[in-house]
Amino acid sequence: MDKKKREKLEQLYWKMTEWFAGDPKRIQHFVKVHSFAELIGKGEQMEEQEQFVLEGAALVHDIGIRPGEEKYGRCDGKIQEQEGPAAAEKLLKELEFAPEEIERITWLVGHHHTYDNIAERDYQILVEADFLVNYYEDGIEKDKIQKSCRKIFRTETGIRLCETMYGVTIKISETWAQDNIREMEEFIESQGIYIRQ
Numbered sequence: 033m034d035k036k037k038r039e040k041l042e043q044l045y046w047k048m049t050e051w052f053a054g055d056p057k058r059i060q061h062f063v064k065v066h067s068f069a070e071l072i073g074k075g076e077q078m079e080e081q082e083q084f085v086l087e088g089a090a091l092v093h094d095i096g097i098r099p100g101e102e103k104y105g106r107c108d109g110k111i112q113e114q115e116g117p118a119a120a121e122k123l124l125k126e127l128e129f130a131p132e133e134i135e136r137i138t139w140l141v142g143h144h145h146t147y148d149n150i151a152e153r154d155y156q157i158l159v160e161a162d163f164l165v166n167y168y169e170d171g172i173e174k175d176k177i178q179k180s181c182r183k184i185f186r187t188e189t190g191i192r193l194c195e196t197m198y199g200v201t202i203k204i205s206e207t208w209a210q211d212n213i214r215e216m217e218e219f220i221e222s223q224g225i226y227i228r229q
């Protein structure tokens with residue numbers, strides 16, 4: 033990534049540290065999410081611009097926690113998604129991010145707790161990085177990590193990180209394939225669709 037872009041991300045890093053001033057837990061959270069997102073993005077050979085947007089989104093992804101707590105006294109995923117984009121937009125504008133970068137980053141901030149329709153790579157990687165950190169911070173048990181990681185993770189680098197960090201096996205196994213076939217068969221049956229072999 034060119035020097036200017038790297039510097040911009042550093043400025044954003046500082047801004048987010050100030051945003052969560054006095055709250056080291058939140059600061060250390062976004063630092064870890066950013067670091068894993070960076071590593072996964074590089075491992076997946078992202079283009080420079082895509083990587084820049086991903087890292088920007090990782091730094092600001094939880095920005096909605098603070099306005100959420102101030103307004104509603106809570107900071108669950110939905111509130112974060114609701115409150116985050118406007119706060120992120122303000123910050124990114126101050127740092128003169130380009131309009132299309134702001135658009136994409138704020139969209140990611142507004143969707144990072146929605147897991148049912150992840151289509152793009154930056155979105156997928158942001159979600160994986162956040163999960164990698166949350167599993168640990170929330171003290172999630174190993175078998176639950178394995179299950180949710182199998183469901184959510186798609187990138188080779190993210191899967192490798194999850195397997196290495198938590199000592200679980202995520203790689204698509206024969207059982208996984210069979211489970212999927214079974215799920216598909218049940219779905220077909222429930223829909224009353226008949227497929228000739």
Ligand SMILES: [Fe+2]
Binds near residue numbers: 065093094162
């Ligand atoms: Fe997060």
